[in-house]
Amino acid sequence: MAFNTLTEVQEQLREGKLTCSALVEEHLKRIEENQHLNAFLEVFAHDARSRATVIDQKIKRGSSGKLAGMIIGIKDNICFKGHKVSASSRILEDFTSLYSSTVVDRLLNEDAIIIGRLNCDEFAMGSANEFSAFGPVKNPLDNTKVTGGSSGGSAAAVAAGLCHVALGSDTGGSIRQPASFCGVVGLKPTYGRVSRHGLIAFASSFDQIGPFATSVEDAALIYEVMAGADEYDSTASQREVEKTDFSATSDKPMRIAFLKDALTDPSLDAEIRERTQELISQLQEKGHTVEGVSFPWMDYMVPVYYILTTAEASSNLARYDGIHYGQRSEKATDLESTYKLSRTEGFGDEVKRRILLGTFVLSSGYYDAYYGKAQKARRVVKEETEKILADYDLILSPTSPHTAFELGKKQLDPTVMYLEDIFTVQANICGNPAVSLPLGKHSNGMPFGIHLMGRAWDEKTLLEFSAQLMNNN
Amino acid sequence: MKLTKEQVEKLAHLARLEFTEEQKESMLNDMDNILGFVEKINGLNLEGIDPLIYMSDEVNVLRKDEVKQETSKDDALKNAPSKDTDYFKVPKIINRGEE
Numbered sequence: 001m002a003f004n005t006l007t008e009v010q011e012q013l014r015e016g017k018l019t020c021s022a023l024v025e026e027h028l029k030r031i032e033e034n035q036h037l038n039a040f041l042e043v044f045a046h047d048a049r050s051r052a053t054v055i056d057q058k059i060k061r062g063s064s065g066k067l068a069g070m071i072i073g074i075k076d077n078i079c080f081k082g083h084k085v086s087a088s089s090r091i092l093e094d095f096t097s098l099y100s101s102t103v104v105d106r107l108l109n110e111d112a113i114i115i116g117r118l119n120c121d122e123f124a125m126g127s128a129n130e131f132s133a134f135g136p137v138k139n140p141l142d143n144t145k146v147t148g149g150s151s152g153g154s155a156a157a158v159a160a161g162l163c164h165v166a167l168g169s170d171t172g173g174s175i176r177q178p179a180s181f182c183g184v185v186g187l188k189p190t191y192g193r194v195s196r197h198g199l200i201a202f203a204s205s206f207d208q209i210g211p212f213a214t215s216v217e218d219a220a221l222i223y224e225v226m227a228g229a230d231e232y233d234s235t236a237s238q239r240e241v242e243k244t245d246f247s248a249t250s251d252k253p254m255r256i257a258f259l260k261d262a263l264t265d266p267s268l269d270a271e272i273r274e275r276t277q278e279l280i281s282q283l284q285e286k287g288h289t290v291e292g293v294s295f296p297w298m299d300y301m302v303p304v305y306y307i308l309t310t311a312e313a314s315s316n317l318a319r320y321d322g323i324h325y326g327q328r329s330e331k332a333t334d335l336e337s338t339y340k341l342s343r344t345e346g347f348g349d350e351v352k353r354r355i356l357l358g359t360f361v362l363s364s365g366y367y368d369a370y371y372g373k374a375q376k377a378r379r380v381v382k383e384e385t386e387k388i389l390a391d392y393d394l395i396l397s398p399t400s401p402h403t404a405f406e407l408g409k410k411q412l413d414p415t416v417m418y419l420e421d422i423f424t425v426q427a428n429i430c431g432n433p434a435v436s437l438p439l440g441k442h443s444n445g446m447p448f449g450i451h452l453m454g455r456a457w458d459e460k461t462l463l464e465f466s467a468q469l470m471n472n473n
Numbered sequence: 474m475k476l477t478k479e480q481v482e483k484l485a486h487l488a489r490l491e492f493t494e495e496q497k498e499s500m501l502n503d504m505d506n507i508l509g510f511v512e513k514i515n516g517l518n519l520e521g522i523d524p525l526i527y528m529s530d531e532v533n534v535l536r537k538d539e540v541k542q543e544t545s546k547d548d549a550l551k552n553a554p555s556k557d558t559d560y561f562k563v564p565k566i567i568n569r570g571e572e
Contacts, residue, residue: 094552098549098552099544235529235531238531299513300517303512318489323553327554334566343489343490344492352488353507359487370511375524379523380522413506414506
């Protein structure tokens with residue numbers, strides 16, 4: 001049962017050739033067979049089966065929702081009422097959500113089936129999915145390689161066909177980079193486009209929920225169901241969500257920019273550079289304008305990102321105190337040791353590193369030199385990016401400087417790891433929507449993504465052009 | 474800048490974390506690396522630029538101020554590591570007359 005899009009699945013469902021129950025069984029079987037990937041932290045088998053029965057009835061009556069037949073996995077930082085959610089952390093290992101995130105509610109309202117929760121880096125902090133308290137996720141295309149992160153389980157699950165679509169969250173590239181490593185489509189919507197209500201916070205001014213899928217069409221469909229104003233998240237925009245239209249085969253010439261420095265960056269794999277340049281030439285031949293622009297702020301983006309996200313993380317993670325919910329240390333004897341020991345035992349090393357850095361950049365005496373300066377630099381990067389996008393429709397780059405690397409490759413210097421995000425952080429610093437499209441295949445056998453960033457709130461142009469690009473390549 | 478071990482200890486206390494001596498050394502090393510890396514932003518001329526504080530340009534959306542009970546007491550206590558029927562339980566905070 002391999003399908004390209006939900007439209008094909010739904011056709012079969014309507015014609016009675018397929019049922020949701022059969023789909024669920026098929027996926028449960030595949031999940032079972034692929035346990036070695038460590039993509040799922042928990043499978044909601046009972047839930048999925050009973051919902052499938054109900055939705056099959058609705059299909060017969062002709063009253064099913066837009067997402068009937070869609071099997072979805074959710075990253076383990078997205079709340080689903082009555083189900084565990086742990087952010088892949090020991091500190092939340094036994095936590096059960098009291099409510100559903102807005103995205104989950106909206107997907108369920110359209111009759112999607114949620115089949116389980118997916119492994120990720122602890123509190124979404126990481127670029128390899130090796131910082132999960134519950135073990136790394138293996139890349140389905142080569143089990144000796146990482147999936148990327150932090151939404152590694154989501155990327156792996158879609159790539160291995162364990163669900164049609166998966167939700168991830170993206171703070172600096174956590175949807176797009178694993179999508180690139182696993183050869184699937186990953187979309188980060190505009191900041192504020194999708195409600196963050198029920199998303200376990202990492203860095204609140206950067207985090208966005210978005211989909212992984214095997215086609216741009218499915219990613220767009222699920223994005224449109226999730227997007228839009230929400231009374232539970234005041235940062236979710238009131239702007240209307242424009243519908244994408246993939247039937248209109250527009251040959252409208254686009255204006256596309258690429259950052260010259262991105263393509264000459266020494267960390268960029270030579271083959272990925274060549275393939276990106278080839279794609280640029282192809283687009284030019286088709287009549288699109290593709291031009292290199294200079295962007296002297298390139299080197300500052302990852303530092304700005306780390307200062308601001310660790311600051312926000314140190315505040316957001318202050319809530320894990322071992323008192324109201326989460327793990328409490330058995331060794332705690334008083335209030336202070338309850339906080340300190342519960343947090344020390346509950347958080348992993350990378351989370352601690354980031355909390356410590358965030359505490360430092362916010363601390364008195366250093367605030368202006370780090371946090372304050374990074375906020376100013378963020379404005380510069382945002383305004384300069386907007387200037388490029390005033391003249392061009394999209395900005396193109398590779399998603400990641402290389403393909404998926406070896407699992408367990410000990411990373412001694414965290415700053416090397418942080419450069420993973422070099423091409424993706426711009427979209428989070430500025431809030432713009434961006435996709436990674438699985439357009440590349442390296443001679444080492446692994447896929448790599450092409451990254452497109454659009455204007456804020458213009459997912460429509462971004463997605464329609466992405467679909468065109470995918471269908472022509 | 475380079476941090477001292479005392480600074481790492483102070484930050485750890487502020488963040489309510491504890492580290493062994495060995496971990497302190499490794500955190501110190503990592504922090505020095507990371508700070509050396511993020512200090513690149515000192516190369517930017519940011520004179521006269523306002524910090525970007527809010528990502529959103531949305532205006533307030535007002536609603537009626539209605540009382541709603543969305544979480545019951547039982548639910549709120551469900552995930553507590555230690556509780557009785559009405560309260561979260563914490564270790565003893567004040568020790569009376571045992572000084």
